[in-house]
Amino acid sequence: MNTKDRILDEALTLFSLQGVKGTSVKDIAGAVGIKDSSLYKHFKSKREIFDTIVAKMHERIGEMSNELGMSDEEGGRLAADFCGHLSLDELKKLVRKTFLFYLEDDFMARFWRVANMEQYRSPEVYDVYHRLFMEESIAYQTKLFSEMIEGGYLKAIDPAILAVDFYAFIFFLLDKYNGRPDEKDEALAVLDRQVEEFYRVYHA
Amino acid sequence: MNTKDRILDEALTLFSLQGVKGTSVKDIAGAVGIKDSSLYKHFKSKREIFDTIVAKMHERIGEMSNELGMSDEEGGRLAADFCGHLSLDELKKLVRKTFLFYLEDDFMARFWRVANMEQYRSPEVYDVYHRLFMEESIAYQTKLFSEMIEGGYLKAIDPAILAVDFYAFIFFLLDKYNGRPDEKDEALAVLDRQVEEFYRVYHA
DNA sequence: GTCTATAGTTAGATAGAC
DNA sequence: GTCTATCTAACTATAGAC
Numbered sequence: 001m002n003t004k005d006r007i008l009d010e011a012l013t014l015f016s017l018q019g020v021k022g023t024s025v026k027d028i029a030g031a032v033g034i035k036d037s038s039l040y041k042h043f044k045s046k047r048e049i050f051d052t053i054v055a056k057m058h059e060r061i062g063e064m065s066n067e068l069g070m071s072d073e074e075g076g077r078l079a080a081d082f083c084g085h086l087s088l089d090e091l092k093k094l095v096r097k098t099f100l101f102y103l104e105d106d107f108m109a110r111f112w113r114v115a116n117m118e119q120y121r122s123p124e125v126y127d128v129y130h131r132l133f134m135e136e137s138i139a140y141q142t143k144l145f146s147e148m149i150e151g152g153y154l155k156a157i158d159p160a161i162l163a164v165d166f167y168a169f170i171f172f173l174l175d176k177y178n179g180r181p182d183e184k185d186e187a188l189a190v191l192d193r194q195v196e197e198f199y200r201v202y203h204a
Numbered sequence: 205m206n207t208k209d210r211i212l213d214e215a216l217t218l219f220s221l222q223g224v225k226g227t228s229v230k231d232i233a234g235a236v237g238i239k240d241s242s243l244y245k246h247f248k249s250k251r252e253i254f255d256t257i258v259a260k261m262h263e264r265i266g267e268m269s270n271e272l273g274m275s276d277e278e279g280g281r282l283a284a285d286f287c288g289h290l291s292l293d294e295l296k297k298l299v300r301k302t303f304l305f306y307l308e309d310d311f312m313a314r315f316w317r318v319a320n321m322e323q324y325r326s327p328e329v330y331d332v333y334h335r336l337f338m339e340e341s342i343a344y345q346t347k348l349f350s351e352m353i354e355g356g357y358l359k360a361i362d363p364a365i366l367a368v369d370f371y372a373f374i375f376f377l378l379d380k381y382n383g384r385p386d387e388k389d390e391a392l393a394v395l396d397r398q399v400e401e402f403y404r405v406y407h408a
Numbered sequence: 409g410t411c412t413a414t415a416g417t418t419a420g421a422t423a424g425a426c
Numbered sequence: 427g428t429c430t431a432t433c434t435a436a437c438t439a440t441a442g443a444c
Contacts (some may be wrong), residue, residue, distance in 0.1 A: 016324065017324060017325075018221060018324075019225055019324070019325055019327055021223055021225035021226045022225045024323055024436075024437060024438085025437075025438065025439085026436085026437080032411085033288055034410070034411090035410070035411060035412085036437095036438085036439090037410085037411075037412080037413090037439080037440080037441095038409065038410050039409080040438090040439065041409055044409090044439090045438080045439080046437095046438070046439095065359055066420080099418070114325075116320055116321070116323075117223070117320070119320075120220065120222075120223070120317055120321065120383070121220060121221075121222055121223055121226055121318075122348055122435075130380065134376075134379075134380050136303070143327045145360075157401070158397075159396055161398060161401050162443095164371065164376070164377075164394065164398055165373060165398060165401065166371070168370055168372040168373035168375070168376035169255070169372035169373075171367060171369070171372070171375075171376050171379075172254050172338075172372035172375050172376060173368075173380075174340050174349075175338075175370075175375075176328065177407075178335065179324070190368065193365055194365060194369060197361070197362075197369065198369075201405055228418080228419060228420080229420060229421085230418090230419080230420095237432085238427085238428065238429090239428070239429060240419095240420085240421090241422080241428085241429075241430080241431090242427065242428050242429070244420090244421065244422075244429085245427055245428080248419080248421090249421080250419095250420070250421095259410080303437080330417080338414095
């Protein structure tokens, strides 16, 4: 890992623990093991470090979407495929994968916290946080459930209602268990329990 | 409103918009209309202002609990009374009241944001945020649903599962619509819709 | 690409006049 | 209780030697 990437990595860690304003360039440089003045050979300002992290988050989300089959081009098709053999275990597995991505991914777990802290101070972060973690997630779930209903795998309830019901507890648990690796098993147990109940009620 | 209270009020507003670290004593004093040095006649430090706000939050939550009949002494009894004549409209009304308290209460809407921002930097705020907005809320809902089930007003599903399912979408919507007064009607419409679906599925 | 040194600014906080 | 003046410390950022 080169110095530039190490700066970004340490900055993200410190930002997620102390906030952006609460983290000085000296703190970041110190964590990397260089002097604060040296850091300016890699980034022209603290702001540029933060902006680079936000840009990297967009990349990482794109990768994750592909990994989970949530990309724009393939989302519909994969969802349809998924519908073809929906079982409780598969649903639990998909939810666990998404959940653990946000909870444990080296980058995302820290970024989730930074986004939470900085959303009110940065319109760009507010947009990312609300669009990505709320609107788009709900939109994706709505689309998925809509197709599942069409395929006869879920009861015919308004998919938008199902989406909020389903995504809200994932969001709540992510917010609750972020930064608490010791309670991961508890988090997954609660998650599974809620998915099971959802399946029990809405599976056709 | 005396100067001391005006300082607290302006500080909370600025904290909720810029974060605690992002708000200087000069900013607060300026908003009140005095010099920063004068502010120190009322509070001995910026930290003391913040701590006072946290203390006030505890008071306000106590008042709210009493207003909504969620206090420790009366919670059980009121919940039982409430069970006695449960209707969809009453459930919607109770949820709306709680929801609007957090969304629109002069103090709480701003404090919600501050708590969100400062939770990782202040163990005390982390505790308040997670205990009050998560654990205790879930515990209250669990107790309420437990009694409703005993009274035969809800289907006999594990009340802890119902509590997470029910509270999670309230929490999600609070986080989503905080600071967006223009979209209040939309927020309430979504809220009602989710409550209706919950009632439809679980009402005995 | 790292260092030392330093400029320029702003922060939190105090002293003392009125 | 408010002001002006001031202190000290910390912060962002730059210049220039190696």
